[in-house]
Amino acid sequence: MEFYIDTAEIEAIKKYWDMGVIDGVTTNPTLIARSGRVFSEVVAEIAEVVKGPISVEAVSETAEELIEESKKLAEYGEHIVIKIPMTEAGLKATKELSKLGIKTNVTLVFSASQALLAAKAGATYVSIFVGRLDDKGHEGMDVVWETSQIFQNFDMDSKIITASIRHPRHVIDAAKAGSHVATVPPAILDKMTAHPLTDDGLARFAADWAKVKA
Numbered sequence: 397m398e399f400y401i402d403t404a405e406i407e408a409i410k411k412y413w414d415m416g417v418i419d420g421v422t423t424n425p426t427l428i429a430r431s432g433r434v435f436s437e438v439v440a441e442i443a444e445v446v447k448g449p450i451s452v453e454a455v456s457e458t459a460e461e462l463i464e465e466s467k468k469l470a471e472y473g474e475h476i477v478i479k480i481p482m483t484e485a486g487l488k489a490t491k492e493l494s495k496l497g498i499k500t501n502v503t504l505v506f507s508a509s510q511a512l513l514a515a516k517a518g519a520t521y522v523s524i525f526v527g528r529l530d531d532k533g534h535e536g537m538d539v540v541w542e543t544s545q546i547f548q549n550f551d552m553d554s555k556i557i558t559a560s561i562r563h564p565r566h567v568i569d570a571a572k573a574g575s576h577v578a579t580v581p582p583a584i585l586d587k588m589t590a591h592p593l594t595d596d597g598l599a600r601f602a603a604d605w606a607k608v609k610a
């Protein structure tokens with residue numbers, strides 16, 4: 397399973413890249429805005445650090461505009477993946493970008509039927525937003541399970557990204573469901589790393605070592 401970090405914060409990206417636990421990065425306009433920096437600078441800096449897929453979002457409305465915007469975004473580097481909205485225009489753009497060899501991440505997917513259409517259109521990745529479904533009282537992970545089964549049934553090329561992750565249990569459930577990727581915010585990666593019993597164990601070893609060292 398691959399992990400992407402869901403942030404535009406360069407320090408967090410460096411931290412987890414250096415730990416060897418992330419394979420790529422996903423951003424969106426909200427995350428870039430939260431970094432308080434200009435898009436072009438942020439993406440160039442991320443590309444300096446991360447030698448794996450870096451998703452950046454195309455925000456145009458029509459298929460033609462999405463294709464043109466995506467071609468420009470793809471020039472940021474060999475690892476750039478274009479996030480395309482799950483709309484009729486987005487599917488048309490996905491098909492054309494796939495023919496051009498530009499990788500796509502069809503985003504804002506909330507049902508297995510949307511995921512299936514995105515895969516048919518040639519999406520490299522489909523991003524299922526589990527947290528936002530949970531927020532509305534649905535079971536977001538059910539969509540990951542269904543999509544995973546469908547993609548396996550037909551040996552489809554698209555990879556599932558479980559996105560909108562709210563807690564470490566989402567990551568484990570995504571892994572069990574066969575999601576190829578989980579994109580995880582830094583705060584959740586922090587929670588996945590730490591455990592109070594690890595801290596207790598270290599404190600106990602340190603105290604005992606102080607008694608016996610020469």
Ligand code: G3P
Pocket residue numbers: 402422423424525527528559560561579
């Ligand atoms: O990057 C897309 C997705 O992970 C955003 O999640 O927390 O805004 O629902 P969230």
